[in-house]
Structure formats: C-alpha cells, structure tokens
Amino acid sequence: MSDLVRVGLVGVGIIARTHLEVLAEQARISLEFTVDPHLTERTAFRGTVPPHYSALPDALEAHHPDLVVIATPTDTHAGLAAQALTQSSARVLVEKPLVHDLDSLARLRSLEGTADVRGRVCVAHHFAFSPEVRWAAEQIADHPDWGPVTGITSAFHDPYVLRGEQAFASYISSWMDSGVNQLSMLARFVELMALTSVRHMDDGASAWCTVAYRSRGTVGTARLRTSWLTGSSSKETLLTFGRSGVEIWIDHTAMTGFAARGGRLLATHGHDGRTPRKVAHYRPLYASLLSDEPDPVLGFDTATAVTEIHHATPPPGADA
Numbered sequence: 001m002s003d004l005v006r007v008g009l010v011g012v013g014i015i016a017r018t019h020l021e022v023l024a025e026q027a028r029i030s031l032e033f034t035v036d037p038h039l040t041e042r043t044a045f046r047g048t049v050p051p052h053y054s055a056l057p058d059a060l061e062a063h064h065p066d067l068v069v070i071a072t073p074t075d076t077h078a079g080l081a082a083q084a085l086t087q088s089s090a091r092v093l094v095e096k097p098l099v100h101d102l103d104s105l106a107r108l109r110s111l112e113g114t115a116d117v118r119g120r121v122c123v124a125h126h127f128a129f130s131p132e133v134r135w136a137a138e139q140i141a142d143h144p145d146w147g148p149v150t151g152i153t154s155a156f157h158d159p160y161v162l163r164g165e166q167a168f169a170s171y172i173s174s175w176m177d178s179g180v181n182q183l184s185m186l187a188r189f190v191e192l193m194a195l196t197s198v199r200h201m202d203d204g205a206s207a208w209c210t211v212a213y214r215s216r217g218t219v220g221t222a223r224l225r226t227s228w229l230t231g232s233s234s235k236e237t238l239l240t241f242g243r244s245g246v247e248i249w250i251d252h253t254a255m256t257g258f259a260a261r262g263g264r265l266l267a268t269h270g271h272d273g274r275t276p277r278k279v280a281h282y283r284p285l286y287a288s289l290l291s292d293e294p295d296p297v298l299g300f301d302t303a304t305a306v307t308e309i310h311h312a313t314p315p316p317g318a319d320a
C-alpha cells in the first residue's frame with residue numbers, strides 16, 4: 001500500500017469505533033468518507049469530519065479510496081464487498097465473517113474474472129491477532145517436543161441475551177458470530193479439516209459444534225461451544241498435548257495464558273492491563289494489513305477455507 005492510505009468506512013456501529021481508534025493512531029491514514037444509512041451524528045476523525053453518505057455507490061462516485069472497510073451487519077458484507085470490488089480499485093477489509101452463507105461466497109468468487117478478488121479482499125479475523133493467541137502459537141512452534149495437539153475445547157460466551165432481536169440482526173447467531181472467531185483463532189495452531197457436527201440451540205443463541213483438525217500428522221477433534229446466554233463476556237480455549245501431558249490454557253477475555261504439565265507450570269503470558277481487548281486485536285491486524293506482506297490469516301483464501309468449514313453440513317452420524 002502507498003504511504004498515504006485513503007480509507008472509506010462503511011458501517012459506523014459498535015466495531016467501527018475500534019477501527020476508527022486504531023486507524024487514528026497512524027499518521028499515514030486519512031479517513032476519506034463514511035457510509036451508513038442510519039447515522040444520526042457525523043463521525044469525527046482526528047479533528048476533521050469527513051464527508052458522509054447513505055450508500056456506498058454514492059461515496060465511490062466521489063472518492064478514490066485505497067482501502068474500503070466494511071463493518072456492517074453480517075448479511076450485508078458480500079453485497080457491499082462486491083460493490084467495492086467493482087466500483088473502486090481499493091483493497092477491501094471486510095469484517096468477519098466474510099459472508100453469511102455459501103451462495104454469497106460463490107457470488108464473490110464469481111467476480112474473480114472482473115476484479116482481483118483474491119488479491120484485494122481481506123477479512124478481519126481479529127481473534128487470530130489477540131496477544132494470548134499469538135503467545136500460544138509461539139509456544140507451540142518453540143516446543144515440537146510437546147507433540148501434536150490431541151484435544152481442543154473452546155467456549156465463547158457473549159452477553160447478547162438482553163440485546164434480543166438486535167443481536168440477531170447484526171450477528172445472525174452465536175455460531176455465525178463466534179464460530180468464525182474460534183475457527184480463525186484455531187488456524188493459528190492446527191490445520192482445520194472439516195466440521196464434523198453442528199447443534200444449534202436456544203433459537204440460534206447457542207451452539208455446540210465439533211471440527212476435525214490435523215496437528216503434526218495427528219488428527220484430533222475440537223469441541224466448540226458458543227452462547228449468548230450469559231451475563232458477561234467469557235472466552236477460553238484449552239489445548240491438550242496428550243503425548244507429553246502438556247496443556248495450554250488461554251483466556252481470551254483477560255488476554256492471558258499459561259502452559260503446564262501435571263503440577264508443573266511451564267510458561268505464562270500476562271497482559272499489560274492498559275490496552276483494551278479490541279484495540280489489542282485490531283492494532284496488530286492493521287499493522288499486518290498495511291504492511292508489504294499481510295498475514296495469510298487475513299487473506300481471501302483463508303476466509304474461503306474457514307467459511308466452507310463454518311457453513312458445512314456434516315453428514316448424519318458424522319458426529320465425533
């Protein structure tokens with residue numbers, strides 16, 4: 001990307017605040033425009049108030065952004081990404097999940113002949129950049145003697161139960177919203193293979209899914225729980241290395257972790273206590289996105305692989 005990066009922000013809701021906070025830290029970023037049909041107050045950015053539009057095509061007629069950030073409700077991602085791809089030459093950062101169904105993924109892929117979809121579309125798989133996740137990935141890379149990851153249990157709880165219909169409108173279901181975070185996070189540790197079972201509960205506010213993965217030549221099962229039926233945010237993952245008896249426990253809410261073998265503590269990861277969680281995710285995400293070699297976890301190919309597992313229909317009886 002060039003030195004000056006002209007950004008257009010589409011969707012000025014909750015997560016857009018984090019994008020704006022992190023973008024404002026970088027002098028090379030200029031916010032060219034915002035788009036949101038429901039905005040009541042214009043968005044200030046480093047002391048300026050960029051032009052605002054109700055619809056993306058109007059903004060793209062008037063501006064030539066280098067980067068379009070799409071932070072809108074999940075079921076609008078694919079349509080807006082297609083507009084950005086065909087009506088601008090910008091790189092497109094789409095909030096996760098990239099799409100809400102496989103038809104939308106196919107429609108985006110079908111644009112490959114007319115736009116460089118694989119080269120221009122990135123997906124904000126922000127959990128893969130969380131400090132405790134990067135720490136755990138380093139531990140695994142540094143300790144081949146621990147052997148393969150033989151078991152994974154991950155539970156992501158978000159307190160959306162009181163947000164009712166608004167939560168479903170923005171995020172669709174707990175599996176749609178958090179499942180993609182779990183899968184993109186696990187892609188740091190293991191090679192994801194297939195969704196082996198899916199059980200939606202509580203009208204979509206909870207789910208229990210299993211995913212087959214490969215780690216150092218061994219196949220294992222990840223057990224993934226997601227739910228909005230909680231009073232507070234709570235997200236943890238346990239990685240088990242059965243052959244060596246090592247376990248890595250990471251707390252994504254506190255951004256902490258430790259590794260232990262039996263009663264012996266092997267390594268720990270603490271947090272600085274100053275950086276808010278979402279900033280701690282999006283700061284390294286943007287540093288990577290704006291670098292010469294963005295992390296593959298942001299790329300369209302990773303998003304395609306994650307989406308195909310996320311939306312797969314396991315054969316009956318394939319339950320792990």
Ligand SMILES: NC(=O)c1ccc[n+]([C@@H]2O[C@H](COP(=O)([O-])OP(=O)(O)OC[C@H]3O[C@@H](n4cnc5c(N)ncnc54)[C@H](O)[C@@H]3O)[C@@H](O)[C@H]2O)c1
Pocket residue numbers: 010011012013014015016035036037038039054055056071072073074076080095096097126170171177
């Ligand atoms: N909230 C989070 O913590 C979080 C974290 C990471 C990713 N995300 C993802 O970001 C996306 C948005 O989530 P959110 O929490 O900010 O939702 P939100 O409902 O708070 O904000 C979405 C905004 O998009 C606007 N919008 C709707 N249709 C639009 C359109 N066609 N063009 C432009 N703007 C439009 C809405 O008016 C709203 O202001 C979701 O896909 C979600 O999965 C959210």
